Amino acid sequence: MNSKASNQRNAQPHAGPRGSTGWVRPAEFAPRSDQSRGVPASSPIPELLLRRPFSFQMAIAAGMSPAQLRGARVQRIFRGVYAAAGLELTTKVYLDAALLVMPADAVVSHTSAMTLYGLDAPRRFPRLSFSTNTAAVSRHPTIELHRRRGRLTRYEQAGLPVTGPDRTFVDCACVLSFIELVQLGDWLLHTNATTPEVLSSYAQARHLDGVRRARRALRWVRSGAESPRETLVRLMLVLARMPEPECNLDIRTAAGRFIARGDLPYPAWKVLVEYDGQQHVTDPKQRQRDRERREDLEAEGWRVIIVTARDLREPRSIPWRVFKALRDRGYTGPPPRFNDTWSRWFGHGTPI
Numbered sequence: 001m002n003s004k005a006s007n008q009r010n011a012q013p014h015a016g017p018r019g020s021t022g023w024v025r026p027a028e029f030a031p032r033s034d035q036s037r038g039v040p041a042s043s044p045i046p047e048l049l050l051r052r053p054f055s056f057q058m059a060i061a062a063g064m065s066p067a068q069l070r071g072a073r074v075q076r077i078f079r080g081v082y083a084a085a086g087l088e089l090t091t092k093v094y095l096d097a098a099l100l101v102m103p104a105d106a107v108v109s110h111t112s113a114m115t116l117y118g119l120d121a122p123r124r125f126p127r128l129s130f131s132t133n134t135a136a137v138s139r140h141p142t143i144e145l146h147r148r149r150g151r152l153t154r155y156e157q158a159g160l161p162v163t164g165p166d167r168t169f170v171d172c173a174c175v176l177s178f179i180e181l182v183q184l185g186d187w188l189l190h191t192n193a194t195t196p197e198v199l200s201s202y203a204q205a206r207h208l209d210g211v212r213r214a215r216r217a218l219r220w221v222r223s224g225a226e227s228p229r230e231t232l233v234r235l236m237l238v239l240a241r242m243p244e245p246e247c248n249l250d251i252r253t254a255a256g257r258f259i260a261r262g263d264l265p266y267p268a269w270k271v272l273v274e275y276d277g278q279q280h281v282t283d284p285k286q287r288q289r290d291r292e293r294r295e296d297l298e299a300e301g302w303r304v305i306i307v308t309a310r311d312l313r314e315p316r317s318i319p320w321r322v323f324k325a326l327r328d329r330g331y332t333g334p335p336p337r338f339n340d341t342w343s344r345w346f347g348h349g350t351p352i
Contacts, residue, residue, distance in 0.1 A: 053097035165193035166202035173210030185221035240319040240336035269329035315346040
């Protein structure tokens with residue numbers, strides 16, 4: 001999401017309830033007569049302004065001078081919006097800064113809201129997305145302002161106003177791919193941002209842009225998925241006409257002793273599909289734990305299929321590996337089938 005260079009271009013403030021810079025002056029920023037005049041550019045930034053973006057008016061009210069705003073201790077984010085030079089310009093900081101030039105009712109929405117809910121938006125969406133009920137228009141190339149007809153309900157996430165998780169899911173259905181949308185749905189359930197019942201009820205009851213795509217994606221959203229890559233591998237399997245695995249099931253011995261929490265298990269055939277991220281490769285302690293865990297699983301008769309990021313480069317190999325493991329355990333269903341839609345969503349590869 002971050003696009004630091006482009007986000008530092010000039011922004012055109014929006015006229016509206018917050019004034020020319022879009023800022024409502026909190027009590028702690030009450031004007032301090034003319035004491036800010038003549039403050040040297042090298043003077044320290046007031047403590048109140050060190051940890052988040054601030055507008056020109058906020059700076060002057062806190063005792064800063066225009067010379068300080070041009071000095072090395074300050075970085076400009078947008079026109080009339082600044083931050084301390086040492087503040088890391090994360091996506092959240094950019095969103096916080098942009099809200100200072102937004103209408104009073106603006107909330108973070110679409111893929112920017114997706115980021116605040118904890119799931120990184122695809123890199124092809126570098127713009128910051130907001131929604132408003134006003135007629136305001138963004139002139140800044142890195143800010144996208146959506147004008148909404150229905151009244152917006154404000155939620156709070158990471159300290160910023162945001163659309164609710166269910167509305168965010170439907171909004172993102174307008175721009176995300178099918179796979180990305182299912183990943184978002186799984187993530188919202190995993191983080192307890194919503195529930196399957198509430199998310200489904202919201203999508204069925206609303207008549208918003210994207211709601212039809214949202215309803216289709218909901219058929220594949222599952223409780224229990226704990227990472228976007230797990231969701232991706234699960235969809236690779238079921239959309240190749242393979243049996244659907246369970247999501248993150250506790251695996252125990254015949255005596256009831258806990259062995260492992262399996263990513264994508266097939267209990268009927270004792271086949272477990274696991275996605276191993278980078279930490280499983282780079283962390284020696286994690287590798288040791290993984291080895292001991294797999295030995296325990298194998299001792300109980302489980303066949304473990306490991307999928308890594310490298311395997312995703314040959315996506316068709318993954319359903320074939322799982323099929324062969326299932327077949328060896330008595331599965332009598334058909335082999336994987338890859339149609340044009342599967343290839344478009346997951347890419348091409350050579351079956352093994």
